[in-house]
Amino acid sequence: MAAACSATGRLPMTDAVKIAVRNLYKIFGPHPARYLDLVRQGVGKQELMAKYDHVLALNDINLDVPANRIFVVMGLSGSGKSVLVRHFNRIVEPTDGRVEIDGRDVMALDENELRALRRTRISMVFQRVALMPHRTALENVAYGLSIRGLPQHEARSHAADWMRRVDMSGYEDYFPAQLSGGMQQRIGIARALATEAEILLMDEPFSALDPLIRTEMQDMLLRLQAELKRTVVFITHDLDEALRLGERIAILRDGEIVQHGDPQSIVIAPSNDFVGEFVKDIDRGKVITVGSIMSPPNGARPKAKLADTTLLEDALVTFAEDGARAARVVNAAGKGVGYVELADVVQAMKAPVAA
Numbered sequence: 001m002a003a004a005c006s007a008t009g010r011l012p013m014t015d016a017v018k019i020a021v022r023n024l025y026k027i028f029g030p031h032p033a034r035y036l037d038l039v040r041q042g043v044g045k046q047e048l049m050a051k052y053d054h055v056l057a058l059n060d061i062n063l064d065v066p067a068n069r070i071f072v073v074m075g076l077s078g079s080g081k082s083v084l085v086r087h088f089n090r091i092v093e094p095t096d097g098r099v100e101i102d103g104r105d106v107m108a109l110d111e112n113e114l115r116a117l118r119r120t121r122i123s124m125v126f127q128r129v130a131l132m133p134h135r136t137a138l139e140n141v142a143y144g145l146s147i148r149g150l151p152q153h154e155a156r157s158h159a160a161d162w163m164r165r166v167d168m169s170g171y172e173d174y175f176p177a178q179l180s181g182g183m184q185q186r187i188g189i190a191r192a193l194a195t196e197a198e199i200l201l202m203d204e205p206f207s208a209l210d211p212l213i214r215t216e217m218q219d220m221l222l223r224l225q226a227e228l229k230r231t232v233v234f235i236t237h238d239l240d241e242a243l244r245l246g247e248r249i250a251i252l253r254d255g256e257i258v259q260h261g262d263p264q265s266i267v268i269a270p271s272n273d274f275v276g277e278f279v280k281d282i283d284r285g286k287v288i289t290v291g292s293i294m295s296p297p298n299g300a301r302p303k304a305k306l307a308d309t310t311l312l313e314d315a316l317v318t319f320a321e322d323g324a325r326a327a328r329v330v331n332a333a334g335k336g337v338g339y340v341e342l343a344d345v346v347q348a349m350k351a352p353v354a355a
């Protein structure tokens with residue numbers, strides 16, 4: 001069986017890097033800088049807390065967040081997800097290391113640039129969006145546009161358009177308290193998108209919602225993103241959500257990145273037991289594609305043919321229907337790119353043993 005695709009976390013050459021994180025450390029406590037060397041020498045989160053009463057929130061984080069994609073940061077509660085993304089607009093300042101947006105160090109921005117970053121270039125959506133209670137849904141969406149200088153009527157018509165795009169037409173004049181949690185999240189998303197910020201930071205935006213509503217919201221985000229192509233950094237503690245939304249996923253544990261790559265590589269080749277534990281119950285047939293487990297073309301020309309994007313469970317159906325035991329794998333252009341056997345597919349559907 002062919003090796004899984006890139007598990008290194010390095011981006012394909014075609015992806016521009018929107019946010020680069022380099023050797024980022026964040027320690028909370030009265031004397032963070034004093035403990036940096038200890039952390040560099042290998043003192044971990046538990047020890048730093050127990051012996052020195054400081055919180056190691058981020059430990060040598062390195063990431064490339066690609067432009068125009070959904071990048072997921074996943075981890076358990078307390079793993080450092082929120083602290084990490086709060087560095088992107090400098091709500092949190094690093095103990096050490098750098099964050100660059102479009103190649104510019106955010107710590108080097110002057111006051112005006114920082115204001116522009118926070119107001120216009122990055123918008124945020126939280127688990128519970130804080131809508132202004134005494135303003136209508138429409139006014140909440142329009143507000144950010146008005147403070148950016150858009151004339152009132154334009155801001156309102158723009159806001160109405162965004163409400164339509166999040167399926168909230170008809171609720172323009174409702175007040176937040178009259179809306180369900182899911183509806184409020186939709187308004188929060190409309191408000192965040194309406195500013196046309198290049199970067200959307202979404203910190204567990206769907207975590208408080210019922211499963212069904214949550215799935216609807218994920219669908220909506222995917223549908224909007226297909227058209228908008230913003231740079232989305234999406235935080236979740238839920239692997240299903242991560243796999244559903246993430247084009248790339250970074251997994252945090254105790255302030256460290258334990259794995260970073262595309263969803264398939266994480267499911268196929270978890271880098272350690274921690275990640276393995278996360279992915280073991282995943283329905284692999286719905287996540288892994290034929291293209292990521294195929295071997296190179298080998299001269300054999302079986303009759304059966306599968307697109308490289310075929311999910312394993314669909315591949316099994318094809319094998320069963322054709323009574324085939326092997327298939328050629330072709331890309332979108334119809335070019336032969338690989339070879340896969342029924343046995344490879346079955347094997348890949350079993351939970352892996354961590355590397």
Ligand SMILES: Nc1ncnc2c1ncn2[C@@H]1O[C@H](COP(=O)(O)OP(=O)(O)O)[C@@H](O)[C@H]1O
Pocket residue numbers: 028029055056057075076077078079080081082083084
């Ligand atoms: N202002 C703060 N002061 C002290 N510790 C903090 C502060 N903010 C976060 N932390 C700690 O940093 C770690 C990471 O927190 P956070 O990023 O909020 O986790 P997550 O978002 O993954 O649940 C946790 O141990 C948390 O207790």
Ligand SMILES: [Mg+2]
Pocket residue numbers: 081082083203
């Ligand atoms: Mg958090």
